[in-house]
Amino acid sequence: MPPDLVSQLVRLSGRAGPPTVLKDTRVLVIRVGDVVVKAHPAGTDEAELKARLEVRLPGLLLEPLGTDRVGDRIVTIWPAGEPLTPDDLETPPWEEGGRLLARLHAQPLPAGLPPMGGPARVTRAVAQLEPGDLPRKAYQTLDLRQRAYGLAHGDWHLGQLIRLDGAWLLIDPDDLGYGDPAWDLARPAAWFASGLVSPDEWNRFLGSYLAAGGTAVSPGDPWRELDGPARALTVQLAATAMATARRDNTALDEAAEALISSCERILATPPPS
Known part of the structure; x- marks a missing residue:
């Protein structure tokens, strides 16, 4: 992963505290406090991802807290929940x-x-x-x-x-x-x-x-x-x-x-x- 990507995701989380890397493959997922921040792969179709993120199914599908971008990677922010x-x-x-x-x-x-x-x-x-x-x-x-x-x-x-x-x-x-x-x-x-x-x-x-x-x-x-x-x-x-x-x-x-x-x-x- 780029050496500063984790720090940038921590900044976007809006939370203090050390991050925990949950996944580092095509995607990078970290947890900071009570939120999870996900950097999607470079080249992700932004329009398709946006359409998916706009689906609202309360009580069935977790809803995002927000989206952002780090360089060429779309970033989504989520409630952490209990895995x-x-x-x-x-x-x-x-x-x-x-x-x-x-x-x-x-x-x-x-x-x-x-x-x-x-x-x-x-x-x-x-x-x-x-x-x-x-x-x-x-x-x-x-x-x-x-x-x-x-x-x-x-x-x-x-x-x-x-x-x-x-x-x-x-x-x-x-x-x-x-x-x-x-x-x-x-x-x-x-x-x-x-x-x-x-x-x-x-x-x-x-x-x-x-x-x-x-x-x-x-x-x-x-x-x-x-x-x-x-x-x-x-x-x-x-x-x-x-x-x-x-x-x-x-x-x-x-x-x-x-x-x-x-x-x-x-x-x-x-x-x-």
Whole structure:
């Protein structure tokens, strides 16, 4: 990161006290006191991000406190809330996530929103790999076309939940947009299909989503809608893990190995027509 970027984000926070770096990848996210400040990647489409940030869903989606800019990077400022803790991860809040997604998918589609960012994230992840890498080969079999159109988060996982004033909320609307809401269930589905989430956890998540009125998948055959998006998220996660291990010169962990094994199955098993 640029050496003075953190200090500039601290200044924009309007808070005193030492910053805590929460994330430093394509984005830089810090916490200062009771706010979180996020520097978005250079080249972020300002009009698209603005349209996403203007969506107001009280009690469902965290609202920004403000926006600013540092050089060529857009900066957003947010209430800090309470992120997931190690205790939460002992019994992950799958039910809360499922219910929030069901509520999100029931909202009318706001005018002017761009497409949700899920498919683009898959393509970016694979672009980091060499042509012969297994996830990149599996990518060639994917169909990223959207089969339905509604409001979708675009990058949902458990880390996109926080508690604020005792209530769970969705965060990070960077990929919010119109598209197939089944993509919001695809990361847990990919984990489940790769053996990284237990059947009980998967059933808790999917069951709470359906019980709350979620309509992205069919109750009797959810994989009819989930198969394609789950394949895509498997490829994305495997590609990201492989690229990270290669960059850091580290071995793949068990989760990455499971996802890459799933890519082998994707190559061996054509998607349903």
